[in-house]
Amino acid sequence: MNIWIIMAIGGLLTFGTRLSFIFLLDRIRVPDWFRRGLRFVPVAVLSAIILPELTSPNGTLFLSWRNPQLLAGLVAILVAWKTKNVFLTILAGMAALVVFQLALGL
């Protein structure tokens, strides 16, 4: 798919999401379980992507203290929990990855 098409559709999806309740408030009633379920969608989807990226960086399970992605991911989780800051989390995670890769001689 062309990058411009991805952007156009991605932009419309994002704009539609932001407009959703502002536009619909007086028009339809959304079931309660649907609104409650919304909260879990990003958490569930993103976790399902994160965990394999950390535990299986090369496609096969690698649960070991010699796995730098796993260690750096744990550092990032800690920083995200303490600071709630996206940029600091990325910075700390990248720094940790580089340090662990050097320390493990990779």
Place this chain on the structure above:
Amino acid sequence: MIAKMRKHEFWSGVRDEAPILLGVVPFGLLFGALAISAHISSPAAQAMSSIIFAGASQLIAAQLVGAGTSGLVILMVVFVVNLRHALYSASVAPHVRHLGTAWKLLLSYLLTDEAYAVTITHYNREGDAPDRHWYFLGAGLTLWSAWQASTAVGIFIGAQIPANWPLGFVLPLTFIALVVPALKDRAGVAAALVAGLVGLLATNFPYKTGLLVAALIGIVTGLLIEGRQK
């Protein structure tokens, strides 16, 4: 009198948004640089900042484009990452319901994490008023301008970054930064852990369907545990 009130609200929004830019500008720089390293053209990278206008999802889209991921998967991830904006939309909707369609469209476009954060605080503190939305506009436009400018500078810097830097790891890190602060209760933690474990077990499912299965099981787990706590 009315004009004065509007001006006051608008500039209050600009002023309250300004400190947040300290966190936004480095992020814009990073996006611009990453987009270039993912071989996205400069005009496309700049356009993405005004068309999608949502930091984390742009960062992710750029990474996935660079990794050669299929368009449908990229769109699904962008949609899901930005789904939290539906919650913001629900939260500001009662405050802007008196406005016309043009205002609703404009303010929806400007409804980012950072604009929402200061605007909803202002509404909660000051209460509703006919011209309060000018504050929303001031905060939103301030963020928008900073995002476009920092993207432009990032694109310029991006051309100088060595190719062997492990930039691909920014993707799971961005996700971690979004997920961890959202884990406020047992139900959220359970949804994340279950989805993560199922995702790990289902990595070999065809067409990324493992991801969908894992997410659905995680969401249902979250709803069930939340239901039991009440």
